[in-house]
Amino acid sequence: MKNEIVWMIIGMALVTYIPRMLPFVLFKGKELPPFLQGVLKNVPYATLGALIFPGILLIQKDIWYGLFGASAAFIVSFLGANVIVTVLGSIAVLALYSLLPH
CATH class of the missing domain: 1.20.5 (Single alpha-helices involved in coiled-coils or other helix-helix interfaces)
Incomplete structure (x- = not known):
């Protein structure tokens, strides 16, 4: 080398x-101040959002594809499903959407 x-x-x-x-x-x-502890607790969520959001908008030429998938994932996870069910729900919605004529 x-x-x-x-x-x-x-x-x-x-x-x-x-x-x-x-x-x-x-x-x-x-000991960090409580305000700084609160900010640091939210860093992983902000980072994850910054990584995922552009992918939602740019996954295909049809912007609705990403928005429908993200909406389905949000709704399923908001209802309390675990990660696997959320991903499978989003995949199912996108599979149905891809069958529609465009």
């Missing part, structure tokens, strides 16, 4: 490890 690739892997490992390690070192034994 070339030296450049080895150094690139080491660099990527450091860039990945340092941001994950720093909060543990800097905030060890300290």
